[in-house]
Amino acid sequence: MLPHRCCELPIREFPTMITPEDTIVAPATASGSAALAVLRLSGPDAVGIVAKAVREGDCFLSCKPAVVRRYVLASEEGGLADEVTAVKYLAPRSFTGEDTVEIICHGSAILVAALMARLCAMGARVAGRGEFTRRAFLNGKMDLAHAEAINQLIGSRTLAQARGASVCYLGGYDPSIVRWGGEIVGILSDLETQIEFGEEDGVSGALWERIHRGIAAVVSDAEAQLQRYQKVRLADRGLEVALVGPANAGKSTVLNRILGYERVLVHSERGTTRDSVSERATMGGVEVSLVDTAGLGETIDVVEMMGIERTLDYVRRAEILVWVTAADEEFTEQEDRLGSLRGSMDGVFGIVNKSDLADASRKADAMEHLGVPAMIVCAKDDGSAQRLVSFVGGAVSKVAATGTEPSFLCTARQEAVISRMVESLREMSCLGVGHEEIAAEHCRTALGCLDEFLGKRTTDEIVEKVFAEFCIGK
């Protein structure tokens, strides 16, 4: 059930992006400096364009598909050239199903831009978002689910996401989807049998009992998946790692050490950090949002009080609390109440700072008093960065691993579709004997959602939505 919209409009207005007679080009690798970069062309003139652009054009033309060779490719005015390797794939045996060329050059952003300009001058056009995968889809090289999985794999920021995406890409769906589909089809066919032939066999209350049981099972299963998806998405947004502790314990110093630069003004005066400061970083393989908070402690300063309110907020909600104390200071009352403020000591890790200012027994006391996994450090020292990063990184990966059971839901689109399925099935729970035709309607809607999820049935809106999430060149 594809493209209704193209038909509502006059057809010629349809796909401005899909004009498969032109040839597209885009870097396949991220921009910035790297050892190598890959440029990719796809379309009927891909081979011709590259042959015109490289010095050894004839050689490229006569070269067999999938054979790698070296060529010289120069910028348009000739001032800049690179030795590249290029390989061609001929339709339909390529990723997109069209003639495709991949060029590997050195990874300078300036060079890549110059070579792109040259290829465009020879007749290529810069690819739109997701256009390579879109062409692969339209040429029947992959279904929508695969296209989505590629996007997801490329974009995944957590291991859980990457795992889910690679499962989808390799052609598997969680067996749950198959099970749900089977259950709903079974129920629907029972309902239809009751509608078409029930008059002869009489009404069966047992049928409805079975229906309600089956629906409840699918709903609770699907809801569990939706909850897991929410968690994975939270992890995607970045786990929050909040540095808390008494004023002047050195939280800002710890943050700067971890980031490797002076993000926060540090001063020996109490309460220098009056409001929370957050910064994104990757730690322990997970994207995190590192938050430096205002110090806990009594104050009469209004601004500082508001900052402390905010801090208490983080104490409650951050996935990870890094509790920073100074080895030479007594524990404050609020620190002692940390567990009750947060609700538990889960996800709390300790750092005993200023190790240079205390003796061995004092340090041991502080470590014991914390009662959570902790390290002792002198953050002021340049050498402490490595230890801090690995301690906090370890904490992050520990929490990330427990917090995110993988979900086979990968994208917001998939979540929306499954939510709609659950909604339809829920509507069935208040129905009973005599409402078979309405129940069947809900079943059909639910099955439609599953089909949509699997990409069996797509409207062009779904296609647009999926491809809108692609970056150029993927």
Place this chain on the structure above:
Amino acid sequence: MKADVVVVGGGHAGIEAANVAARMGVSTLLVCSHVDMIGQMSCNPAIGGIAKGTIVREVDALGGIMGQATDRAGIHFRMLNRSKGPAVWGNRAQADKALYRKVVRSLLEREAYLSLLQDTVVGVAERNGKVWGVHCLSGETIEAQAVVLAMGTFLNGLAHVGHTSFVCGRSGEPASIGLSESIQALGITVGRLKTGTPARIDGRTVDTSRMIPQPGDAEPWPFSFCSDVQPQNKVMCWATRTTQATHELIRENLDSSALYGGKIKGIGPRYCPSIEDKIVRFGDRDGHTLFLEPEGTDHHEMYLSGLSTSLPLDTQRRMVQTIPGLEKTRIIRPAYAIEYDYFRPVQLRPSLESKVVGNLFFAGQINGTSGYEEAACQGLVAGVNAAEAVLGGEPLVLGRGISYIGVLIDDLVTKGTEEPYRMFTSRAEYRLMLRQDNADERLMAIARDRGTVDEAIFSARQRVWDERDRLVEFLREADADLGDGESLRGESPSARRGKALDLLRRPDVNLDEVLRSAGVAWPGRDVALRAEADIKYEGFVRKQRASVDRQMAMESAPIPAGLDYDSIPGLLSESRAKLGKIRPATIGQASRISGVTPADVSILVVHLFRNDR
């Protein structure tokens, strides 16, 4: 001889085709082998049922005669599925078969442009890809501008009773030999199907005291929107069951069944299995239900519904006598199975015109369907389109979003069928909209425009629709309190009060009680049922309408008839083959071909878009 439209066959498809063509003002000739048999019910005496009853209503709304004939010739009426929602109700009648033929004959004879001719058509005359007439057994060739073929199961019909086979069209009538080959010679391919019919028994030898009576409705519902005949119940039907003894007898004699003895090659209907099939596939269960249906009022012949078989006659006799109440029963007409040729319907356009031969239309069982109603509705569409072919008008193509007829024809021409095709409500994706109560609202304006329904009848219906609209609008604003009523008994008083319309939206709320509480006089059941159904399904219908609109947009994107699918890169080879074979007329039709993926459809759209520029 000469006519604008020639209709071949006097069964349920043929009579509807001839009737509407004549009404549209073209000279129409109905040719059949035996004029007395026009309107014969070959198998059971029932018309309508779940889904089928809705088709009868649609045929009636389009100016067909099946509904009116059933109201007049029916002797037992029952609205099925009353315990479920109105979207799946289906009216069913048992008819007096002889009376039905008589009524059909008189209804046909009202049409001034319609003539009848008794002859057997043996060949189709074609020139330059277009039909120009038919050749008859008498030696006469009848010239025609358009021809509707509706020969039913008669094409190379071969009946089986046990190991005995005999050539026939229907028990007691000759088969049509040679015509099938003549049509194949035009380049149209055939398949072979099988169906069966149970024995007819002598009602005087039945002991109904051992059976469960199946009374008709206290106040029967009419089928027709166009007549004011009030249907009457005149007979009782009866239910009984097969026994262990029946099942043992069948198992012992399976070898002598034509079906299981390997004699029959055609494919039979899964949903209307022979009793041998039921025993082999479903075993004993606790017996299989059988219904006894009288075939008329002035004799005692009864139809033994549920006991279709191809066992030898003596086994049939013994089998019948194992059934409670039938111990002494005598068979009047034996059961038999019949094989016949059908033309693969994917060779037809959605107008039922052949893709191979212009102005040649196919309707009814020759397209692979089963059932009187399925046949009748195709006849009606073919008849209108044959007349339009003569008049130079646009063909009538009813969409899936507007009618069961549209669903049926679209299924046939898009997917084809390998077994006798029967309509089910579940085949209609817009079931909640396509109800038996509102067939007139869906279709009658089309019929009026085509000239098959009179303006006077149309405006009478319009008054009913207006009355319903006023009632619904009133209920939207009116307050109601279910008070002492039965509806929503277990709920709090506040949950049982509110706007009448909101109460009616909830399951299990009785319209009668709401109307009483809102102070509305009973508007008559036609208006009441429509209003109730419209209100109950309003939310669903809104969604389905939107979906129909999208579908319509796809249906309006045409695919050029000569499109070369081999020239389109990227199509999966399976889809390429299917598209090439079925040659869909629109993007919408292409998208429904099984095995054609959404990606294929988008490629098609892109390709057409490119050629367009």
